[in-house]
Amino acid sequence: MDENLLNPHGGDIYRASRVYGCSKEEILDYSANINPLGVPSGLKQKLIAGIDDLVNYPDPYCNGLRENISQYLGIRSENIVAGNGASEVIFLLFEALKLKSVMIPSPTFCEYAKAAERYGTEVYYHELKEETGYELNMELLIRQMDSMAYKIDAVILCNPNNPTSTLVDRSDLLRLIDYASGKNIYVIVDEAFIELTDGGNSNSVADCIVKYCNLFIIRAFTKLFAIPGLRLGYGIGSPDVINALWEKKLLWSVNTLALCVGEFLTDSGEYLRETTKWLVEEKEWFYSQLKAIKNIKVFEPKTNFVLVKLPDEGLTSGMLKDKLASRGVLIRDAGNFVFLNDRFIRIAVKDRKSNLRFLKVFEQVLQTINA
Amino acid sequence: MDENLLNPHGGDIYRASRVYGCSKEEILDYSANINPLGVPSGLKQKLIAGIDDLVNYPDPYCNGLRENISQYLGIRSENIVAGNGASEVIFLLFEALKLKSVMIPSPTFCEYAKAAERYGTEVYYHELKEETGYELNMELLIRQMDSMAYKIDAVILCNPNNPTSTLVDRSDLLRLIDYASGKNIYVIVDEAFIELTDGGNSNSVADCIVKYCNLFIIRAFTKLFAIPGLRLGYGIGSPDVINALWEKKLLWSVNTLALCVGEFLTDSGEYLRETTKWLVEEKEWFYSQLKAIKNIKVFEPKTNFVLVKLPDEGLTSGMLKDKLASRGVLIRDAGNFVFLNDRFIRIAVKDRKSNLRFLKVFEQVLQTINA
Numbered sequence: 001m002d003e004n005l006l007n008p009h010g011g012d013i014y015r016a017s018r019v020y021g022c023s024k025e026e027i028l029d030y031s032a033n034i035n036p037l038g039v040p041s042g043l044k045q046k047l048i049a050g051i052d053d054l055v056n057y058p059d060p061y062c063n064g065l066r067e068n069i070s071q072y073l074g075i076r077s078e079n080i081v082a083g084n085g086a087s088e089v090i091f092l093l094f095e096a097l098k099l100k101s102v103m104i105p106s107p108t109f110c111e112y113a114k115a116a117e118r119y120g121t122e123v124y125y126h127e128l129k130e131e132t133g134y135e136l137n138m139e140l141l142i143r144q145m146d147s148m149a150y151k152i153d154a155v156i157l158c159n160p161n162n163p164t165s166t167l168v169d170r171s172d173l174l175r176l177i178d179y180a181s182g183k184n185i186y187v188i189v190d191e192a193f194i195e196l197t198d199g200g201n202s203n204s205v206a207d208c209i210v211k212y213c214n215l216f217i218i219r220a221f222t223k224l225f226a227i228p229g230l231r232l233g234y235g236i237g238s239p240d241v242i243n244a245l246w247e248k249k250l251l252w253s254v255n256t257l258a259l260c261v262g263e264f265l266t267d268s269g270e271y272l273r274e275t276t277k278w279l280v281e282e283k284e285w286f287y288s289q290l291k292a293i294k295n296i297k298v299f300e301p302k303t304n305f306v307l308v309k310l311p312d313e314g315l316t317s318g319m320l321k322d323k324l325a326s327r328g329v330l331i332r333d334a335g336n337f338v339f340l341n342d343r344f345i346r347i348a349v350k351d352r353k354s355n356l357r358f359l360k361v362f363e364q365v366l367q368t369i370n371a
Numbered sequence: 372m373d374e375n376l377l378n379p380h381g382g383d384i385y386r387a388s389r390v391y392g393c394s395k396e397e398i399l400d401y402s403a404n405i406n407p408l409g410v411p412s413g414l415k416q417k418l419i420a421g422i423d424d425l426v427n428y429p430d431p432y433c434n435g436l437r438e439n440i441s442q443y444l445g446i447r448s449e450n451i452v453a454g455n456g457a458s459e460v461i462f463l464l465f466e467a468l469k470l471k472s473v474m475i476p477s478p479t480f481c482e483y484a485k486a487a488e489r490y491g492t493e494v495y496y497h498e499l500k501e502e503t504g505y506e507l508n509m510e511l512l513i514r515q516m517d518s519m520a521y522k523i524d525a526v527i528l529c530n531p532n533n534p535t536s537t538l539v540d541r542s543d544l545l546r547l548i549d550y551a552s553g554k555n556i557y558v559i560v561d562e563a564f565i566e567l568t569d570g571g572n573s574n575s576v577a578d579c580i581v582k583y584c585n586l587f588i589i590r591a592f593t594k595l596f597a598i599p600g601l602r603l604g605y606g607i608g609s610p611d612v613i614n615a616l617w618e619k620k621l622l623w624s625v626n627t628l629a630l631c632v633g634e635f636l637t638d639s640g641e642y643l644r645e646t647t648k649w650l651v652e653e654k655e656w657f658y659s660q661l662k663a664i665k666n667i668k669v670f671e672p673k674t675n676f677v678l679v680k681l682p683d684e685g686l687t688s689g690m691l692k693d694k695l696a697s698r699g700v701l702i703r704d705a706g707n708f709v710f711l712n713d714r715f716i717r718i719a720v721k722d723r724k725s726n727l728r729f730l731k732v733f734e735q736v737l738q739t740i741n742a
Binding site for chain 2: 007009011012013014015018024029032034038039044047048050051052053054055056057058059060061063064084085087088091226227228229230231250251252253255256257258
């Protein structure tokens with residue numbers, strides 16, 4: 001199998017350690033956007049206690065978890081489906097809704113297009129422009145959707161958007177959902193990073209699920225609780241859509257330990273406050289430090305990663321990625337995102353100590369090239 | 372959603388606890404066939420250490436795990452694919468091989484037919500007969516396959532078979548594989564319980580994978596290491612088939628902690644010996660105790676569960692299940708297996724203490740009914 005082809009994402013420290021010969025423990029992984037506060041200690045305790053429950057099959061309907069999410073977001077359990085990461089929810093959605101065509105504002109997370117290809121869904125792109133910092137212009141998106149000869153079944157927005165780190169206002173989103181509701185078009189909002197924005201859940205449209213049955217929201221605890229290894233995502237939608245997903249879902253895809261996250265949710269207040277404190281301070285500081293580096297263009301981040309454009313001349317994103325990796329630092333080569341090219345990289349925001357170390361290596365490598 | 376419809380399997384202690392009002396901790400779960408020695412303590416230690424690795428995405432290609440399985444079974448890594456339980460492997464197989472038709476000796480595990488329905492595969496059944504204790508007669512199976520006007524693409528055998536607890540000899544299996552090889556028919560053998568038979572891995576056909584590219588084997592650590600909550604299965608096949616499965620697989624469906632099982636495999640000798648000791652003794656003892664109960668027919672078990680037939684008159688399997696559940700004892704109502712009916716139940720073999728407790732409640736309930 002061709003691992004590069006099958007996994008275009010960041011965060012593969014196993015492959016990096018094989019390819020570049022750096023030890024897994026020493027790797028500074030700026031290719032995956034994970035809360036640097038790490039797995040919450042309260043959650044670790046739940047996980048250790050949960051090991052004794054592994055002798056039983058997981059609850060296939062994740063009732064306890066859904067009740068906890070229900071309280072966390074103030075929505076009903078019947079509006080929630082759980083999955084093996086946001087990925088399973090995305091693929092289930094395409095399979096269950098039998099979407100014929102979908103509009104994807106891009107550059108964005110590539111799993112939507114991959115799921116579309118898998119289920120034979122035609123993809124139309126709405127191009128986000130570099131000139132406007134990849135901000136979504138809702139007026140233009142709605143105009144494009146309205147002018148299409150062929151009716152689309154759904155529009156998918158990643159909010160905040162990966163890899164551009166832009167955020168669409170709630171009011172703008174509500175305009176889209178309202179417009180689409182009248183046209184029988186699903187609006188799918190991927191809020192995998194929503195807690196990692198200034199304002200957090202107040203930027204979410206989860207509370208609108210009761211009013212709009214054409215709205216579906218993809219979420220995960222992966223980034224927020226630093227648990228990509230545990231596999232836990234969820235979807236929020238109308239009971240009809242949610243039931244259609246349950247019917248297609250692999251029965252026990254969410255493991256018993258992932259279900260422990262629900263129990264931790266009710267105790268997560270302190271961790272969430274610390275996360276907000278880190279995010280507000282570090283995102284701005286890291287952005288200002290990156291901006292001070294000559295010859296690169298840095299797009300203002302609204303969440304815990306930054307899109308950076310390299311100079312037109314000189315090294316490509318792939319070359320830079322290789323050079324950094326040989327020094328134990330991983331970045332995401334963003335060259336394979338639709339509408340981006342081999343000038344673009346994506347960098348995570350981590351804790352101050354790591355960020356300082358990253359900046360030092362990053363600047364050194366950039367200078368070597370420019371010299 | 373209709374939980375009963377979506378989950379026809381045993382082992383749902385969460386639903387049982389809601390429906391019958393018994394506490395999860397007090398339930399005696401004879402509906403799932405899990406090694407009663409419990410999660411090995413050596414594995415528990417690996418899992419606790421693995422919690423710190425949750426901050427990284429799992430290795431999507433499970434390289435470490437596959438190397439460990441490779442050593443455990445004496446086969447090559449390229450012949451192995453890992454999955455979220457045997458279930459994911461079964462569904463991937465139907466999707467990747469695009470099987471048009473399949474022959475299923477039955478009664479057997481219902482996930483094969485479920486996967487067939489999902490991917491539009493036509494199912495032909497080969498009926499195993501009560502008169503011969505549901506033993507597979509290889510001569511008859513091959514004759515049926517040979518006489519069919521319509522060519523079938525694959526035959527699926529569960530070995531040992533769920534729910535009949537019968538075991539097909541290796542020599543018989545090899546005859547089938549050899550016959551099918553000449554006809555371009557896949558032979559899919561589900562060995563999820565193979566370690567829990569007298570002789571264990573010596574009953575497996577995993578070593579034949581190099582010689583026969585029409586052979587595919589489904590395996591799992593679920594029952595052996597008592598970890599249904601962790602979600603880990605694997606498939607063994609030719610590199611072409613294995614690669615086809617990797618391409619369809621949800622990228623990170625096997626979580627980081629499930630991958631720890633690989634590390635434990637190399638230390639599992641003592642646990643495997645204890646398991647064999649328990650199995651040999653307890654299976655025979657429990658069988659003899661069950662046989663002594665009046666009015667029921669007990670089929671000789673070759674693995675850690677027993678098929679039982681209730682008297683023609685009187686209570687149905689569903690009624691018995693309810694009566695036992697109200698006393699905190701779960702059994703598997705086997706009435707929904709193809710070719711079985713509401714006279715059949717399946718019972719796990721557990722440790723002596725639990726088995727004594729089970730037998731007491733079981734006999735009491737049967738007597739109440741007969742009185």
